[in-house]
Amino acid sequence: MSATVNAHYQQNLDTDRIIAKLQSAYPEGPDRFQLAPVDQLHIGGIKASLKLVKRIAELDVTSILDIGSGLGGLMRLIEQDLKLSITGLDITHGLNQINQQLSSLAPSNSSPQVITGDAHNLPFKSNQFDLIVFQHSLLNMPDAVQVLRECKRVLTEHGQLLMHEVLQGENHSEMRYPVPWARNADDSHLRTESELLAMLSESDFEVEVFNDWSEEALAWRQRQAEKEKQSAGNTTPPPVSPALILGPEFGQMGPNVIRNLSNRAARVVEVIARDA
Template identity: 55%
Template sequence: MDLEQHYSDHLDTDSLLKQIKTRYPDGPNVYQLAPVDQLHIGGIKSSEKLLKRLEQINPTRILEIGSGLGGLMRLISDNFKHTELIGIDITHRFNLFNNALTSLNPTNKPVQTITCDAQQMPFADNHFDCIIFQHSLLNIPDTKACLAECHRVLSSEGTLLLHEVLEGSNPEQMRYPVPWAREQKHSHLIPLTTLEQRLSASGFLLYSNKNWSEEALQWRQRQAGKEKTTQPVDTISPALVLGQEFKKMGPNVMANLNAGAVEVRELVCRRD
């Protein structure tokens, strides 16, 4: 199974659209879609924290790498009405469904998505003033090539904003499957020290580094409690995106955080 299959083979678009339209006939808002389009650790609350960063940066042209089903894109679009926003993802079915979810609510601004590889992006030099990763770098085999491309398409005063899962202090404790990989070959976690070295080598200056791991663990624990009490019938849940293996993925994320196999960090960089 390749990476695109991991994300697209279990995506039940028909069931999802039917349930969402039935439950929200006037169109779902970003919070109602969060169970399926905010699949990163921390959910929509972590995306709201990124919004606060964007308010400080005040960008005019944003690129999200690995935009998935568009949860962060719609949240940004709701709060930055006049910002140019493009999302790229290597999974074409995600991009199609991202647009379909956006169109369910007539108040949403259409999203612009492109199916491409972040290691070779179809953009002009210096085009964006902010690039965002949210649990995306962990699926990219060649971090160096991707960061070099980011440096190329980012303006001289641009910001690189990462909300990423990194290898923790006890990687030997890692359990699979997890939401981003059913097996190790699709998981490209690197430790913080390696990421710092590669950012520097790619021409980025790291000026903020926050560990969100404890908060992420608390969030996952709350989610586990909700999942135990939720009835499976007509439930809008990550299982409709990731398949029935999500029953293992959630507990494994919690175990990995508890064991220090992974950590969650927010890093803010500028072009050096």
């Protein structure tokens, strides 16, 4: 298990506080939009996840693995909207525990399966899933080739990968930290577009879709920053925010995401690839 990934996501976690805040603000149970500030831990929020759900609805898949499922925002949307079987795998046990509690708080009371484990060594038998999703999680994994090898093993024949990931931009040397997925460069594993495409091809995956979502990711983060500024001067700020998971450094992470996307130090992309 990676000690630094665990430390990054767990060092500020206070499960009881998060659950208590949600219960007191939303006694009927939080809906997907009320949960989004904590369970959609990627650039683009619930809007990006709903785009992925739409994409998945167009693919012919029944069993899905979400690698690096975090607090499970995407998993719950897939289960609720598409009624598909989805398993979450995440290396950070504390996040998995909250994920399960959030599922039981939500009015739909769905409870997708969540397992603690490392993507470099998947705890599953071969040929189990039609689709594997990575949403801002490959960016934490040092050995993407090994992860892709494992994906290939657990995917069914011609199974697919769907990635919503952060890549290096042309000006990666200008990258600023901390960012929501890493406090420093050592824990951030962003690849260039050509590195990712080469790794997929070497692992025998054929890329079917490659879209650059950077512009809308930047616009989304700028809107969030505006909302955060307004709520700071508000007497009743929103009950939950990403700072409850990522800690006080979230105050620097948000602006750094804006700088990194504006400077093209980083990019946000959607990729679909098929086991060739």
